[in-house]
Amino acid sequence: MSKHLQAIRGMHDILPERIALWHCVEDTARQVLAGYGYAEIRTPLVEVTDLFKRSIGEVTDIVEKEMYSFDDRNGDSLSLRPEGTASCVRAAIEHGLLVQPQRLWYRGPMFRYERPQRGRYRQFHQIGVEAFGLAGPDIDLELILLTARLWRLLGLSGFRLEINSLGDADERLAYREQLIAYLASHADQLDADSLKRLHTNPLRVLDSKHPQTQQIVAGAPSLMDHLGEETRTHFERICRGLDDAGVAYRVNPRLVRGLDYYNRTVFEWITDDLGAQGTVCAGGRYDGLVEQLGGRSTPAVGFAMGLERLIELLELAGHTSEPPLDAYLVAVGEPAQAAAPLLAERLRDAVPALRLLTHSGGGSFKSQFKRADKSGARYALVLGETELERGVIGVKHLREEGEQRELGFDELAAFLRMPG
Ligand code: ATP
Ligand code: MG
Numbered sequence: 001m002s003k004h005l006q007a008i009r010g011m012h013d014i015l016p017e018r019i020a021l022w023h024c025v026e027d028t029a030r031q032v033l034a035g036y037g038y039a040e041i042r043t044p045l046v047e048v049t050d051l052f053k054r055s056i057g058e059v060t061d062i063v064e065k066e067m068y069s070f071d072d073r074n075g076d077s078l079s080l081r082p083e084g085t086a087s088c089v090r091a092a093i094e095h096g097l098l099v100q101p102q103r104l105w106y107r108g109p110m111f112r113y114e115r116p117q118r119g120r121y122r123q124f125h126q127i128g129v130e131a132f133g134l135a136g137p138d139i140d141l142e143l144i145l146l147t148a149r150l151w152r153l154l155g156l157s158g159f160r161l162e163i164n165s166l167g168d169a170d171e172r173l174a175y176r177e178q179l180i181a182y183l184a185s186h187a188d189q190l191d192a193d194s195l196k197r198l199h200t201n202p203l204r205v206l207d208s209k210h211p212q213t214q215q216i217v218a219g220a221p222s223l224m225d226h227l228g229e230e231t232r233t234h235f236e237r238i239c240r241g242l243d244d245a246g247v248a249y250r251v252n253p254r255l256v257r258g259l260d261y262y263n264r265t266v267f268e269w270i271t272d273d274l275g276a277q278g279t280v281c282a283g284g285r286y287d288g289l290v291e292q293l294g295g296r297s298t299p300a301v302g303f304a305m306g307l308e309r310l311i312e313l314l315e316l317a318g319h320t321s322e323p324p325l326d327a328y329l330v331a332v333g334e335p336a337q338a339a340a341p342l343l344a345e346r347l348r349d350a351v352p353a354l355r356l357l358t359h360s361g362g363g364s365f366k367s368q369f370k371r372a373d374k375s376g377a378r379y380a381l382v383l384g385e386t387e388l389e390r391g392v393i394g395v396k397h398l399r400e401e402g403e404q405r406e407l408g409f410d411e412l413a414a415f416l417r418m419p420g
Contacts, residue, residue, distance in 0.1 A: 010114070010122030021311045021319055025154065026107065029127050032150045036142065038103040038129060043087040045109065049077040055086040055289055057260025059201040066112040080111035084128040085261075085286070085302055086293075092132060093295035101133035107307075119277025119309050129283075130302035132290070137237035140265045140285060140301050141245075144238070147269060147281055147303065148247050156313055159280065161247065163267040164255040165235040166203075167227050169288065172263070175226040176202055186216045203256045222253045231264055238265060261286040265301065273316060274309055281305035326416060327379045328372035328398075329358040332365050336383045343383060343393070343409075350413035356381075373398055378419070381412070 007013055014022060033040075049069050056062050068080040081087055084106045092098050107127040114120055129146070131139050144161065151159055166172060179202045187195060191210040198205065206217055227235070242249050249267075257266045266284035274280075283303020290298040331340035344358045357375055359368050365384070372380040382394030392406040395415065407415060 008122065010116035012121065012123070018311070018315075021314050022307070024314060024319060025307055025310050026127070028153050029105075029107075029150060032146060032153060033105050033129065036103070036146050038105045038131075041088060041091060041104045041106050042108070043081075043084070043091050043106065045081055045111075046078050047081055047087055047090065049079040051086050051090055051293070052079055052082060055089065055261055055293060056083070057201070059197065060204075060260055062112060066114055068111045068113060082112045083110055084108070084126060084304060085130060085289070088128070088130050088302075089290055089293050089295070089300070093290065093293060098132055098290065098295055098298050101131070103129075103131050105129045117277070119274050119306075119312065121308060125307040126304040127307060128302060128304035130300060132298050132300045134301070135287070135299035137234045137241070137265075140234075140238050141241040143283065143301060143303055144242065144267060145245055145247065147305070148245075151269070154310070154314065155317065155319075156310070158273065159269045159271050161242075161249040161267060161269055162252040162255050163235075163238065163242075163249050163265065164252050165224065165227060165231055165264050166256065166262055166266055166284070167223055167231050168263055171226050171228055171231060172203070172223070175221070175223050178221050178226075179203070179205075182220050183216070189213075189216055201260070206254045206256045217254060224251075224253050234264055257282060257284055261289040261292070263287050267303070269305075271309075271313065273313060277309060279306075280309045280313070323355070325357050325375055325377035326355045326419070327357070327381050328375045328377040329356060329381045329383065330365070330368040330372055331359060331383045332363075332368065333385045336385060336388050337362060339388060340383055346409065347413060347416065350409075351416045354416055379416075 049067070052067060053063055058064075062082045067082055069077055072078050088104060088106060092102060092104070105128065107125070109123050109125050111123055113122060116122060129143060131143065151157070167175065180198060183190065183198055183202060183205055187198065189212055190198070190205070191208065191213050194205040194208050194210065194213045205213065206220065208214060208217065239249070239251070255266055255268060262284040264285040264287070267282070268279050269281040270278045271280055272278060281303055283301070285299070285301040287299045290296070290300060329340055329344055331337045340358055344356055347356060348354055357377060359371060369380060378397070378399050380396045380398055382396060384394075387394055387406065392408055393412050394404065394406050395412065396404045
């Protein structure tokens with residue numbers, strides 16, 4: 001007997017019963033982003049592997065062990081995108097978008113070969129935002145305020161905002177030396193992963209999840225103390241802006257983020273309601289990346305949010321289904337069945353917002369009514385032989401008390417426009 005084919009581990013179908021939650025997040029985000037003047041960009045799901053190696057960094061979890069890479073038939077190494085920023089930068093350079101400031105956003109699936117668990121999948125979805133050509137702290141602030149607005153509109157509360165500054169490259173370099181010296185003096189107490197990163201990517205040791213390493217890290221020198229005047233002012237302006245806007249935050253000097261390209265501002269929105277995978281949105285400034293990928297030096301800042309995690313939160317908060325159908329059209333007998341599709345079309349013309357399901361497959365009044373009731377629709381519209389002869393449509397309330405009536409087409413259209 002053949003084995004049933006199944007979706008790949010860590011990659012999930014999104015079934016109709018849950019799609020309303022996706023629409024809710026996607027539509028709200030689109031509305032908020034439009035309100036701040038961000039334009040959507042769509043890029044391919046596959047890029048040359050080198051793009052991710054050069055942007056995310058060779059010594060990162062993503063590039064070391066999480067990428068879906070394969071050789072194309074002509075031998076080029078390609079990868080499913082593990083995140084959206086690299087593609088966005090590549091596209092912006094390629095199409096000459098960076099001659100002026102750009103506010104862009106994207107959405108779609110990302111792919112990472114991780115151990116599947118709650119809130120962590122191999123295909124997951126992000127909405128991401130990138131602002132190019134804007135160097136001041138006002139734009140970092142705008143992005144954070146934009147996300148705060150999105151949470152409000154989604155009705156999600158209880159998120160914590162953590163921010164930090166990673167300084168600029170030279171500041172980080174000076175700090176790096178000190179950090180390595182400190183960590184090396186505690187090398188015997190570090191976990192294996194951190195030990196491996198000690199000389200290649202010591203900043204990542206700061207956000208190790210390993211308890212004993214965390215204890216060592218608690219005593220490490222702080223990057224904040226190594227910031228120059230300019231980076232410090234940049235950071236303080238953001239903090240002041242958040243204070244003025246009434247957005248609570250915590251400065252977390254250990255927040256470093258998993259990708260190499262960040263400088264200055266980094267931030268995360270975190271919830272306690274999702275267990276271990278509590279970060280719903282993360283981002284920061286990456287002023288060096290455009291040049292690193294071959295473009296003209298361009299300041300940039302962005303973030304990405306994980307939709308599965310937001311959707312789980314909405315579900316926990318009790319959001320459920322799509323708005324119900326307005327009407328279900330029942331047509332009994334040959335002539336009525338023949339007339340029903342046209343009646344439905346005319347109703348859709350007359351009432352553009354109408355959610356109308358037409359019965360398909362014939363059957364008795366009784367069986368069609370059963371379906372109408374099951375559909376969740378508010379009204380059954382009935383077209384039988386007698387209605388057809390008299391030029392009326394029967395209207396029956398399915399969800400609430402209400403007299404059954406017969407309406408002509410115009411009356412019916414008016415009723416469906418303003419039921420009640
Ligand atoms: P984490 O620390 O959880 O691994 P990350 O630093 O790798 O996150 P980013 O690359 O910054 O995450 O991605 C931004 C957001 O995308 C995360 O905050 C999270 O909400 C979501 N995300 C990242 N990886 C996954 C995944 N494998 N499954 C589901 N959502 C994810
Ligand atoms: Mg990760």
